[in-house]
Amino acid sequence: MTKTIVVTSGKGGVGKTTTSASIATGLARRGFKTVVIDFDVGLRNLDLIMGCERRVVYDLVNLVNQESSLHQTLIKDKRLENLYILPASQTRDKDALTIEGIARVMHKLKKAEFDYIICDSPAGIEKGAKMALYFADEAIVTTNPEVSSVRDSDRILGILQSESKRSKMNEDPVKEHLLITRYNPARVKDGQMLSVDDIVDLLAIPLLGIIPESPSVLESSNAGKPVILDDESEAGQAYSDAIDRLLGEAKPHRFMEVQKKGILKRIFG
Amino acid sequence: MGIFRFFRSRNEDASAKVAKDRLQVLIAHERSDRSGPDFLPMLRKDILDVIKKYVDVGDDSVSVNVEQQDACDVLELNITLPEENAGNITPSAAARKRAAERRAALSGR
Ligand SMILES: Nc1ncnc2c1ncn2[C@@H]1O[C@H](COP(=O)(O)OP(=O)(O)OP(=O)(O)O)[C@@H](O)[C@H]1O
């Protein structure tokens, strides 16, 4: 059975693409055949984060318009055997995607026996974001500890509950997961930033993980290597924990407390 | 990190607390808008416009909710008047103008 998971947020720049790349990579690393789709038409970026930007030939819009085959369009990851990337197109035409067109793509991916389809949503609550979440079985709602992000997450939850395929077809609701990213325990401790408890309280959905604000995310983006592959980094470990929880394992949450930095950590971050 | 900060527990007056309180109100509001029937936001706006014809109230003074109680839906309407007017409702400028016009018309100028 193929599972479709959307990574969504409403607000822009909260870490959806970073999360999509790491979640897809993490699932592939556990042996699941996984594809990660960039739904950000016109603002392709997932290819850069996955480090396959120079191998893009065809894109999602080509595939939807049947100008290319699935085999031609999917980019096979260089590091992991069962990981594939489906890049967004750089077209300016926002109407290039339709539900019917994406339904055909989803159908092809299911026939190709993918275990997981990860959908990297664009920002906003307009058509693009609605398209990315339409086919979702589960949703990873990516939220920063900050007022506008929390509010937008709540709005996207409303859309998941009323405009996803599952809601329209009266099926079981989309399974919701809260992923708090760019968490800064020191600023939470100072009372400058919303805490994990505050956010869980407000949004009232199960917590999948807490990804700390970490310089290794930027380094990983620079290198085109999802941060989950950096086993040394806190962000990488936090994404790994999130994969365990996504697969049903109970794991205590880490990285909520201010870390006492040793001398080495203080030097090397 | 200073030693004082180390011993200080989470400051309840800190901005995160304010943020949470504001969000709590806002999110509850937005949720009720989308969980109720489609017309609720419009109904709320219309009622607000009517109230404003008579009393000076803020844009957030009207809340409209539908609640299920046993077998029936209850439409709950809440109108909050400004605090400084407690026990002494001031008519809005528009209402005062209309009243003045009415009086002028009655007294035949
Ligand atoms: N845990 C983290 N620590 C530090 N920086 C982070 C973290 N997560 C994301 N970032 C940074 O935040 C920025 C935005 O991240 P990203 O592109 O993943 O967000 P997005 O939600 O996909 O944005 P958009 O809405 O534009 O698609 C990037 O510069 C990224 O490196």
Ligand SMILES: [Mg+2]
């Ligand atoms: Mg993105």
